[in-house]
Amino acid sequence: MGPAVSEPFFWRFILDFPSTARSSACRSFLEYDQFRREALILKELRHPGIPIVYDVEEDENYSYLIEEYLEGESLYDLVKSQGYLPQRLVIHYGIQLTDIMNYLHLAGTTPLLYLDLQPRNLLVCHGSVKLIDFDHAAFSG
Numbered sequence: 001m002g003p004a005v006s007e008p009f010f011w012r013f014i015l016d017f018p019s020t021a022r023s024s025a026c027r028s029f030l031e032y033d034q035f036r037r038e039a040l041i042l043k044e045l046r047h048p049g050i051p052i053v054y055d056v057e058e059d060e061n062y063s064y065l066i067e068e069y070l071e072g073e074s075l076y077d078l079v080k081s082q083g084y085l086p087q088r089l090v091i092h093y094g095i096q097l098t099d100i101m102n103y104l105h106l107a108g109t110t111p112l113l114y115l116d117l118q119p120r121n122l123l124v125c126h127g128s129v130k131l132i133d134f135d136h137a138a139f140s141g
Contacts (some may be wrong), residue, residue: 011030032063038139045107049100049131061101070132072125094127097122113138 037054043053052068075093079085085093105111116136123130 007068035063038134038137039063041108041112041139042134045103045112047100047103049096049103049129051130051132070123070125070130071125072130074120075122075124076119078124092127093122093124093129097131100129100131 039053039056041058042050046052051070053065054068055064055066055114057064057066073081101114104114114131114134114137121131121133123132
């Protein structure tokens with residue numbers, strides 16, 4: 001974890017889509033196009049359990065996804081370090097997770113399906129669950 005800060009700051013996530021790859025092969029273009037479409041959809045989502053995507057930027061070499069900085073521990077690491085979680089906490093996290101899934105399934109005109117639900121993709125931040133890593137999400141439309 002990084003140093004403690006008193007105000008939020010941005011996390012720059014560099015995606016490996018060099019401009020030469022975007023223009024040189026159809027597959028690379030389709031992957032880039034899919035990334036761009038998904039990033040713009042994620043940018044519109046507003047739910048306490050989904051990290052905020054502030055912007056999508058590009059330069060001549062890379063594409064950048066600028067997201068909310070989250071500080072916490074994955075559910076996987078939490079269970080690994082503690083051995084188990086108290087029942088009340090499991091219920092608390094479970095309710096938050098079902099609320100996130102409900103939001104995704106009802107967001108927009110078509111549902112967003114999160115296809116990689118696992119403890120490593122659930123970040124516990126100050127008692128709240130955040131769903132991260134939308135690489136395998138199915139975006140229709």
